[in-house]
Amino acid sequence: MISSLLADQVRARLHRVGQLVARTQLSPNWLTVLGFLLHLGVAFVIASGNLRLAGALTLLAGAFDALDGAVARASQRVTRFGGFLDSTLDRYSEALLLGGLLVYVLRAELGVIPVLLSYAAVVGSLMVSYARARAEAAGVRLTAGVFARPERVVILALCLLLDRPIWALWLLALATNLTVLQRAYLMWRACRLPERQPSDPAQG
Secondary structure (H helix, E strand, O other), X not given: OHHHHOHHHHHHHHHHHHHHHHOOOOOHHHHHHHHHHHHHHHHXXXXXXXXXXXXXXXXXXXXXXXXXXXXXXHOOOXXXXXXXXXXXXXXXXXXXXXXXXXXXXXXXXXXXXXXXXXXXXXXXXXXXXXXHHHHHHOOOOOOOOXXXXXXXXXXXXXXXXOOOHHXXXXXXXXXXXXXXXXXXXXXXXXXXXXXXXXXXXHHO
């Protein structure tokens, strides 16, 4: 999985870039908003049918997406609102890209199946994140999943670069919803584990 195999390397590189950007005094929250606007632009490019350019821009937007967090950590400006804003706009950004792909499908008159796949991909992508958030609200850290956001960005970008948007829709529609089921299973398994009882002081 991309997010687990490359996380440490990407985090280290982003930290260095974040330190440089932090010197500009640009707010991490503004970077979050700029990242959202960049995704909005990419969605328009996808909808216009320039798929290879859209694929390259999707990778760029995905890399930029992680910059706000790196700057926040480097400048010690990590806030609860910043985390909320980042997560919220991430969901909107992903929906925008898939919305752009839906517009492309409709304009190209590719039929009903791609439209349904677009819907399934949007629902699955949002539910992957919701499953994690709901689990964490219940006190269970749930980051595992075969198709977390980094994987989704890379798959979408590669399929656009290859001019295979329908491949992207099939992969995203199936894999995201399978990831939701995977996280539901992991949550069920975590909830079955017996809670640790506090140790008895008398027993040392």
